[in-house]
Amino acid sequence: MPKLAINVSLVWAAFVAVPAFGGEYAVLSSGLRLHVDHHETTADGVRLYTTKDSFVEMPAEAVTSFDQDDYVPPPAPAPVPVAAVPPAPHPPRDSRTILHEAAARYALPPAFVESVAKVESALRPNAISPKGAVGVMQLMPGTARDLAADPNDPEQNIDAGTRLLRELLIKYNGDVVKALAAYNAGTGAVDRYQGLPPYPETQNYVDKVIENYKKAGGQ
DSSP: OOOOOOOOHHHHHHHHTTTOOEEEEEEETTTTEEEEEEEEETTTEEESSSSSSEEEEGGGGGGGEEEEOOOOOOOOOOOOOOOOOOOOOOOOOOHHHHHHHHHHTTOHHHHHHHHHHHHHTTOOOOBOTTTTBBBBTTBBHHHHHHTTOOOTHHHHHHHHHHHHHHHHHHHHTOHHHEEEEEHHHHHHHHHTTTSSSSHHHHHHHHHHHHHHHHHHTOO
């Protein structure tokens, strides 16, 4: 068999595609090291087996030596835990919607509860008064505790404020002025004066709520 003229670049291209697991390296006279499964010496040259059954034959002088492959495959990478994707947070609900739901829950006119909220906080969940009242219907921290509500949670704040309005209306036999005055200044002041206290702030507050309620169609 005539000796084959070997194109080194083609040989290299053929061998780099072979995974380097076990086998040996054929060191070529050009300095290149080719990974092979094994080799055989023949009368006409050297057979370099790319697999157990496929080989490339080249002149013996084209291969200067063979090196054992000491390759140790790396351990398989540990599986990467897939982080649970948290559910998308619900967008905050509109204060007016929460107010109307609370009004229905406690059998109060929605326009009345909304009128209180407008005067108290302009329906703003983040409203804080100079005295420390919090949220839409401006609950004082102590009042919120008594009502078992978190004043910073708009749903709890509005529910507790509406519940308090209902309790005050019941306490004062449906007298809206007394109930509103008590919501603003406390029951102690209303009871002490047996009606609307002579506090300009409270009197102005009651007038504004009733005026807003009438504008909204309340009677």
